[in-house]
Amino acid sequence: MARIAQRAPGTQDILPADQPYWEAMEAAAKDQAARFGYQRIETPVYETTDLFVRGVGEGTDIVTKEMYSFTDRGGRSLTLRPEGTAPIVRAYFDAGMQVEPQPVRLFYIGPFFRAERPQAGRFHQFHQFGIETIGDASPLLDVEAIVLGWNWFAGLDIGGVTLHLNSIGDEVCRPAYRELLREYFRPHLATLSETSRARFEKNPLRLFDSKDPNDEPLKRNAPRIVDHLCGPCAEAFRLVKEGLTARGIPFELDPNLVRGLDYYTRTVFEYHHESLGGAQNSLGGGGRYDGLAAALGYRSTPGVGFAMGMERAAIILKQSKPLTPPAPDVYAVALEASDELHVFHLASTLRARRISVVFDPSPSRLDTKLRKAVKRGARVALIVGPEEREKNQVVIRDLRLKTQTSVAERELLSTVGQMLGGA
Ligand code: HAM
Numbered sequence: 001m002a003r004i005a006q007r008a009p010g011t012q013d014i015l016p017a018d019q020p021y022w023e024a025m026e027a028a029a030k031d032q033a034a035r036f037g038y039q040r041i042e043t044p045v046y047e048t049t050d051l052f053v054r055g056v057g058e059g060t061d062i063v064t065k066e067m068y069s070f071t072d073r074g075g076r077s078l079t080l081r082p083e084g085t086a087p088i089v090r091a092y093f094d095a096g097m098q099v100e101p102q103p104v105r106l107f108y109i110g111p112f113f114r115a116e117r118p119q120a121g122r123f124h125q126f127h128q129f130g131i132e133t134i135g136d137a138s139p140l141l142d143v144e145a146i147v148l149g150w151n152w153f154a155g156l157d158i159g160g161v162t163l164h165l166n167s168i169g170d171e172v173c174r175p176a177y178r179e180l181l182r183e184y185f186r187p188h189l190a191t192l193s194e195t196s197r198a199r200f201e202k203n204p205l206r207l208f209d210s211k212d213p214n215d216e217p218l219k220r221n222a223p224r225i226v227d228h229l230c231g232p233c234a235e236a237f238r239l240v241k242e243g244l245t246a247r248g249i250p251f252e253l254d255p256n257l258v259r260g261l262d263y264y265t266r267t268v269f270e271y272h273h274e275s276l277g278g279a280q281n282s283l284g285g286g287g288r289y290d291g292l293a294a295a296l297g298y299r300s301t302p303g304v305g306f307a308m309g310m311e312r313a314a315i316i317l318k319q320s321k322p323l324t325p326p327a328p329d330v331y332a333v334a335l336e337a338s339d340e341l342h343v344f345h346l347a348s349t350l351r352a353r354r355i356s357v358v359f360d361p362s363p364s365r366l367d368t369k370l371r372k373a374v375k376r377g378a379r380v381a382l383i384v385g386p387e388e389r390e391k392n393q394v395v396i397r398d399l400r401l402k403t404q405t406s407v408a409e410r411e412l413l414s415t416v417g418q419m420l421g422g423a
Contacts, residue, residue: 010115010124012311020323021314026109028155029129032148038105038131043087045111049077054295055086057262059202066114068124080113085263085289085305086296088132093298102135109310121276121312130286130307134293137302139236142267142288143243149271149284149306150249158316161283162272164254165244166226167237168205170265171291173230178204180223188218208256224255233266240267259285263292267304273316283316284308327377328358329420331399333369335385343384346394346412350382353413355420357382374399380419382412 007013014022033040049069056062068080081087088106091097097104109129116122131148133141146163153161169177181204189197193212200207208219229237244251251269259268268287276283286306293301317323330350334343340361347357358376360369366383373381383395383404394412397404398419407415 008124010118010122012123012125016325018314020325021317022310024156024317024323025129025310025313028152029107029109031155032152033107033131035151036105036144036148038107038133038148041088041091041106041108042110043081043084043091043108045113046078046080047087047090049079051086051090051296052079052082054297055089055263055292056083060262061260062114066116068113068115082112082114083261084108084110084112084128084130084307085132085261085303086292088305089134089289089292089296089298089301089303092134092301093293098135098299098301103133103141104135105131105133107131121309121315123311127310128307129310130305132303132305134303135301137288137290139239139267140243142236142240142304143247145286145304145306146240146244146269147247147249149286149308152308153271153283153313156313156317157321158273158313159320160273160275160316162274163244163249163251164257164270164272165241165251166254166257166268167229167233167240167266168258168264168268168287169225169229169233173228173233174205174225177223177225177228180228181205181207184222185218192218203262205258206260208258209260219256222255226253226255236266259287263289263295265290269306271308273312275316275319276312282309283312324377326356327379328356329378330355330357330380330382330416331369331373331376331378332357332359332382333366333373333384335366335383337363339384339386339389342389343382346382346384346409350413350416353417355416370397370399380416382416 052067053063062082067082069077072078092104107130111125111127113125115124118124131145133145168174182200185200185204185207189200193210193215196207196210196212196215210219257268257270264287266288270285271283272281273283284306288304290302292303293299332343332347334340344359347359350357358378360372370381378399381397381399383397388394392409393406394409395404395406396415
């Protein structure tokens, strides 16, 4: 047994120094959600396994290789949620949201779990900010989702994002296209990678996900689904492109973009960032999923949404924009143990006025405590010793200017308030 307990592989601690980035991401998410009228929803971190098998799809990598599933005491198979869309569609019907005015606009922030091989930007537990718009098939809602995501990056000052866009048709045009792809790839089966050969049978669209350089030339010359869309899918895609162009959002048409979850129909998109590099360059992705509700056994209901990978966004934020955790206003110290309770009480008085105070109970010398105060980033030190106690005074030290004054205790609040106000 290891001598010291280990962090589970593929997990991360989000430490105090990381928190400003996470708070910024969450604030930007709430800001965009509010502007577009999206309401927050939180679903459980685990669901019945069946939800993901039916929703995400039996043959997908997520379901076949990446789920954390377990059996509970009642013999039910449960799974730590690998994604949020299927759970939210379930919750939409569970809560009777289909009878509310449509579409229902929801957003979520929380942890997700996938047993993928951990590497830079890929974790077993990761976090997503996502949105789902359920109950209306308008292509303008696809545009809305894409714009909201785009604005989230802009709100965080994350530059260098490229938007990849494709349409993968629907149950009307996709079956014929699938056959066309099989015909195209069939003569080359022997030269395809093993993974691609398996995908050829199960879902030939996923051949475009192949990372094998040998498959590249074949992929490049393959028939593109956008050339084989049925009338309504082609019209919807035209409207999405028109909407994005009108909003001034640049996009790259990417015929290789098929996404790894089975529920997508029509529009699919991903936000990429070059600095993430390689296979993990996707900051977020989403699309329309008009068949998902029916696949889960509910009345057929259209939906569209995306999810952003927050660990990946944090990597970029850290590179581009140093943020520091908030510092306390005041650092409170007593010179003698007998004065500590009094200082503790003065600190409470300040806190009642929304001034943040860190109380230092250590028996160390004053200069050591003041060094700690500076290190913590405090603006002001509050110091009380026997002399001050006797005169009902306190010493207030400006830690930046390195000056200090003694003031009457009853003037503590106004003096500190003035110093902070003038900061
Ligand atoms: P997804 O593409 O599977 O889509 O995941 C969205 C984002 O989550 C990815 O672009 C990536 O940034 C992040 N992500 C995924 N797996 C990991 C991992 N193992 N470690 C770190 N980050 C990861 C979905 O989940 C869909 N539910 C999105 C959606 C919403 N589609 C429609 N509505």
